[in-house]
Amino acid sequence: MALFQISNEKITIQVDSMGAELKSLKSVPDNREYMWHGDPAYWGRTSPVLFPIVGGLKDGQYRVDGTSYSMGQHGFARDREFQLKSQVASEIWFSLSSDEETLKKYPYPFQLEIGYELTGRTVTVKWRVTNQGETPVWFSIGGHPGFLCPIDPGTDQTQYRLSFDAKEKIVASCIAGGLVSGEKKTYPLRNGVLPITEDLFDEDALVIEGDQAHSVSLERPDGKPYLTVDFDAPLFGVWSPPKKKAPFICIEPWYGRCDRLDFAGDFKEREWVQELAEGTFEASYRITIA
Secondary structure (H helix, E strand, C coil): CCEEEEECCCEEEEEECECCEEEEEEECCCCCECECCCCCCCCCCCCCCEECCCCCCHHHEEEECCEEEECCCCECHHHCECEEEEEECCEEEEEEECCHHHHHHCCCCEEEEEEEEEECCEEEEEEEEEECCCCCEEECEECCCEEECCCCCCCCHHHCEEEECCCCEEEEEEEECCEEEEEEEEEECECCEEECCCCCCCCCCEEECCCCCCEEEEECCCCCEEEEEEECCCEEEEECCCCCCCCEEEEEEEECCCCECCCCCCHHHCCCCEEECCCEEEEEEEEEEC
16 A cells, blocks of 8 residues: 655645545645545545446345355445556556456456546546456446535535536436435526535435536535536436535546346346446546636
8 A cells, every 4th residue: 555646737646556546636836635535434535436336236236147246335446455557747557457356256357447647737537447358347437536625714515516517407316225216306507506505415425317417516605616527427426425514525427326226137237337348448537626
């Protein structure tokens, strides 16, 4: 376990080799931190990578060709030590390959690479999943970065806002017991803006499916964005620990999500699951600070 740092003239990031997890994102001119710091009283992580599942499994299990496997929420990659693959001034890459331990939980040979590249005030988070076997690999992958909110002393989270590149509404899939219930909730937007209320996350994450938005910003009380997450992923989550008044919010691009309450299919039948017949899957998202 080691902490690595890269910088440019605008921002500095730190990444832990455990889980290849982004631990810090600071503005160079004023040394301001934007990442949640992982206080376990609320949530002990900062930006875990979710692989090979996003969310939870029905009864904590899944099936591949009639064989059942057990796996905890969000998969195992976040709890594995990654190897440093390369590091230059403004880009760093880590890798994790399947081994005897992973194959007991997940019967697919793979290599997962996670990279971070700095450009101006943006950090691009990059994922590469390579099929190292002879049959298709099925997986999900997602980000879970947590950002300080409130970010300014003397302000309250309920003075802040979420801004989407959707203008009129977002429709979220409801969560019950960590799984999708089948019900949906509509959140009206005013010019793309959703106020952050004290009870916004009381029923768990807002799970927003079907390419409804591809850019989410956190806005200060004066309406100015201080951080934006842009992504191409078809779905995403917005989360803060329910009923804890936690001083951070996660904006999470996903290629996959938790099971439905009534799901009873094979792993490859999970909604939003990714199939990689051969070669490499590549995806990324961007975090930009104002």
